[in-house]
Amino acid sequence: xxxxxxxxxxxxxxxxxxxxxxxxxxxxxxVVRRVMVEDYEKFPKHALLHRxxxxxxxxxxFTTNGAVWQRQRQLLDPAxxxxxxxxxxxxxxxxxxDMCDRLCxxxxxxxxxxxxxxxxxxxxxxxxxxLSMSLQESEARKIYQAFSRFQETALPISIDQIFHxxxxxxxxxxxxxxxxxxxxxxxxxxxxxxxxxxxxxxxxGSGKEDxxxxxxxxxxxxxxxxxxxxxGDRYGEAELVDQICMLFLxxxxxxxxxxxxxxxxxxxxxxxxxxxxxxxxxxxxxxxxQYDDIGKMEYVRSVFREALRLYPPVGFFAxxxxxxxxxRDKFVRRGSTVVISPWLIHRHREYWQAPDDFNPERFxxxxxxxxxxxxxxxxxxxPRICIGAGFALQESSLILAELLKHFRIExxxxxxxxxxxxxxxxxxxxxxxxxxxxx
Numbered sequence: 001x002x003x004x005x006x007x008x009x010x011x012x013x014x015x016x017x018x019x020x021x022x023x024x025x026x027x028x029x030x031v032v033r034r035v036m037v038e039d040y041e042k043f044p045k046h047a048l049l050h051r052x053x054x055x056x057x058x059x060x061x062f063t064t065n066g067a068v069w070q071r072q073r074q075l076l077d078p079a080x081x082x083x084x085x086x087x088x089x090x091x092x093x094x095x096x097x098d099m100c101d102r103l104c105x106x107x108x109x110x111x112x113x114x115x116x117x118x119x120x121x122x123x124x125x126x127x128x129x130x131l132s133m134s135l136q137e138s139e140a141r142k143i144y145q146a147f148s149r150f151q152e153t154a155l156p157i158s159i160d161q162i163f164h165x166x167x168x169x170x171x172x173x174x175x176x177x178x179x180x181x182x183x184x185x186x187x188x189x190x191x192x193x194x195x196x197x198x199x200x201x202x203x204x205g206s207g208k209e210d211x212x213x214x215x216x217x218x219x220x221x222x223x224x225x226x227x228x229x230x231x232g233d234r235y236g237e238a239e240l241v242d243q244i245c246m247l248f249l250x251x252x253x254x255x256x257x258x259x260x261x262x263x264x265x266x267x268x269x270x271x272x273x274x275x276x277x278x279x280x281x282x283x284x285x286x287x288x289x290q291y292d293d294i295g296k297m298e299y300v301r302s303v304f305r306e307a308l309r310l311y312p313p314v315g316f317f318a319x320x321x322x323x324x325x326x327x328r329d330k331f332v333r334r335g336s337t338v339v340i341s342p343w344l345i346h347r348h349r350e351y352w353q354a355p356d357d358f359n360p361e362r363f364x365x366x367x368x369x370x371x372x373x374x375x376x377x378x379x380x381x382x383p384r385i386c387i388g389a390g391f392a393l394q395e396s397s398l399i400l401a402e403l404l405k406h407f408r409i410e411x412x413x414x415x416x417x418x419x420x421x422x423x424x425x426x427x428x429x430x431x432x433x434x435x436x437x438x439x
Contacts, residue, residue: 001315001343001421010349013328022336024327027348029374031327032340035319037382041066042325043338045384046318052154053423055182058242062250071228073383075235076243079222080387085394088129089291092395095124096402098134103407108437111412113430118259118399119144122252125395130219130244131192139188146181147253151422153178189245196220197237220244247388254313255392257424258378259399260431261311262304264417265358266400267409267433272360276300277404284405294397300404302360304396308378310358315343315425317380342377343421351375410434 008014014025026032035043044065053063061072099121106112120140127135153174197220223243227234235243266273279299294301317340324334332338347355352371353362362368379386386392403409412434417427 001419004344008344009347009355013330015330022333024330024332024336024338025344026327026338026340027345028328029345029351032345032377032381034327035338035340036317036377036380036384040382040384042322043319044322046320046337048158048337049318052158055179056150056185056249057246059239060242060246062246069384071233072239072243074228075226075233076223076387079219079226085390086291088391089294089394089398091128092125092398093289095121095128095134096399098124099399100402100406102137103403103435104437106435109434111415111432112435114263114433115256115260115427115431116141116144118256118263119147119252121399122255122259122395123248126248126251127192128218130247131196132218132220133192133196143185143188146184147249148426149177150181150185151424151426153181154423185249186241186245189248190241193220193241193244194237197224219247250386251388251391253424254386255396257313257426258304258308258311258392259396260427261425262307262396262400263403263409263433264431265307265310266303266404267411269358270410272303272358273404273409276303276400280401280405284401289398289401293401294394297397297401298364299360300400301393301397302363304393304400305363305378306358306360309346309376310356311419311425312342312346312378313424314378314380315421316341340377343425345375345377348375406438408436408438410436 008025011025012028013031014027016023016025026035045063050063057063059068061069061076064072099117102120103112103117120135120137123140123143124135127133156174157178223235223240266276276299279297283293283296319338319340321332321334321336321338325332327338345351349355352375353367363372379389379392410433412432415429415432417431418429419425420428
């Protein structure tokens, strides 16, 4: 993000020549649609992304391309669709209740790094949904710290690969810390998955064919049963662990990032916080929230969607051109990098009114319709759009509603967060807010 300048937020397409690599930054909606929707097979995910994330995600759907990705998607889609939003709502609510209990146990008015708190609750939700297990506080803290180290160390390793530097120029300690962080996270997930499989006494592929139709079945059950109808192909055990790692990390990290920025924005704009609180009170009152309540809290949902616009969890999508072509007036060589940046497009001077302003009301305004249709892509676009978008919107609305119902959130002097673009848009110095109980 340090490479961006004011003109980046108004240009349609930029170009940078690096040693061994041409990089194109595409902000034009027509080019974005071509790269991510119409000709997506000619612009697969960048090989650098695969190399960077392989220690953590293995050969998972997040980084694979071509026939491998197609097969993985065919196996994952029916399993994930069976995890219906209404069916997983009680699991989400249990995790959110535990989050509120943890915050209630703090000293009233205590200053909290909400990035860590949001990582815990979103990771807990994913753990319960996939594995029917809750996530302990010590495990959540270990994951947050390990993933932070992984993100910090991934950048210098990626720079080494971009510029084809000698391995000796990248500190061996950086590579060791990166691999160690990935191993810590994978070990926790690997042990949990394999212990569940052993406890079920289930061999891969021997389960029933009805996905999660039976009450109490989780996403792992559905993935164990998933197969490609035409071929009968199923997940292997190592492949299954890779997919679970991807679902867990992508599922909780992106939501945690967006929720943390949502809370910061609500603390920064108390009037918006009060409006969201009043909506929560009018819809839920003092009773526990129900599934049907989520769709009624339009302003709370708009707060989260606006946070996704201003601080999209994945700020940059990197694609690689598999053949020479032309994008706008730029000649693109085979192997060139094409970057689609939600961070830039969501703040583009031509596509949005007052693009830097926090304005949840914009989602109900007529003049915003074109912007939302052409310049809003927090979950990506096309065939590779995020499979968990609906899941993320539901859990985030629930988390924000319950937080606002029980707590008031305030800024902390001299603790302004500094956004930094790593694998996700996080704060370099955390997001520290004061949490006070509502009477």
